[in-house]
Amino acid sequence: MIKKILLFFLVLPLVCFSQQLKIAKGIINDSLAIKGDSLETMSLYLPTKFNMSKAWPVLFLFDMNGNSKKTMSMFTVAAEEEGYILASSNNVRDTVSLSENVLIANRMLNTVYEILPIHKEQSYVGGIGDGGRFASLLPTFIRDISGVLSCGAAVANTEVLVRKNPFYFIGIAGRSDYNYREIMQSKEVLDGLKFPNLLIVFEGEHQWAPKDELTRALRSFTLSAMAKGNIMKNDSITEHYFENSLIKANNLLAKDKPLLAENVLDNAIAVYNPLGNWDSLKTSRKILRRSKIYRAKKRFERxxxxxxTLTKEDYGYYLEEDILTYNYNNLGWWNFQMSELDKMDKSQNEFEQRMSSRLRGFLNALISDSINLIATDKEIDLEALNFLYMLKTITEPQNHEYYLKIISYSALIEDYGTAMFYLEELLKTGYNNTNELYDLEHTALLRITPEFNALVAKYLNDSRYEIPKE
Structure with missing residues (x-):
């Protein structure tokens, strides 16, 4: 009861579209109407210290699956600590054209600008994966975007970047992320174009960064705004970031992670250069780079x-050949490749472990892209899709979707032996959704056979249809 009373007093009445819009501070407000389209909605987060008397920085987040609330929840701690408003569209989707997504995003931005006091020179966009790539395109189409925060994705198209309209790009990547190398290369391109940018690296895969790294990213945006003179300089904020960077770098060194320590120092120097002379950071980095442990690990990484790179080229070449020839015989080779990655996962060599994770992620993304490409053709090559589904059961053995697709297709072409083989492989993974299994498309004849029901009964202790007794 107490919580409900507190929340009531945090409700903020605002005038919006001739209606009174109530927004609670300190929680994610979902399904708020967007001006210009009665069907479009957004999620909004206001920090608990929010008030209407000053202009606030804002981070617009994008999830290409429309899951804005989940995406926003990853940032609430950072937004609260750094004093940022968060907003995210529920309607930006990967099934919608780029032009339409840009219009949807623009309507959301304009709605937030209209109802809240936003500092127009502290307007940022971001997302993870495809959401981050989409966000990196928005400054090309929408004015007054000061920066992009992209987690696990590089700049979508560096060719459209305009030096006269630079934005601050912050890429965040796990060292085991299959996009890590691409993001590193994107940074090199941005450096060459004199585009302000940072690359924040953490220990992880293709995932949202830890909350402290997201907080550092927002703090970097704030310090950049100070350096440009867009907001008043705050010595306590700059000194805290400076001290925190040294402490973080030293802690990483103590954990035998000199390359991550270098990344922290690189970023701190890039952030502080416009704000003052921070020779101690440069000295620390120079000492680090001269150390034997740093040089040894840098060599291993290269x-x-x-x-x-060579293994990726092999994957790309053989996958293309196998799709063109429906080379089911090569599934054994792919299975061997996965067993080799499994061995690397257990390696004592940290660089080999990370490479294994990146290769696995790269291959799964490559296969998924091939599936999407073929599935959207005017004339769908079902045989090629079936091969890719079989390959997915090797590279993603716990993903039930592909087993079901194979069973359905095999039943369609009356290849019941293959259907039964993949049914058993599916059940071995622990799959137990009997309703989905018995409603599977094209399996009407297959699922009433004694063999089908006997197999289901063997693994799930029950079947829908009675098994004839001998």
Missing amino acids: NYFLKE
């Missing part, structure tokens, strides 16, 4: 990057 060697495994080279090996990873």
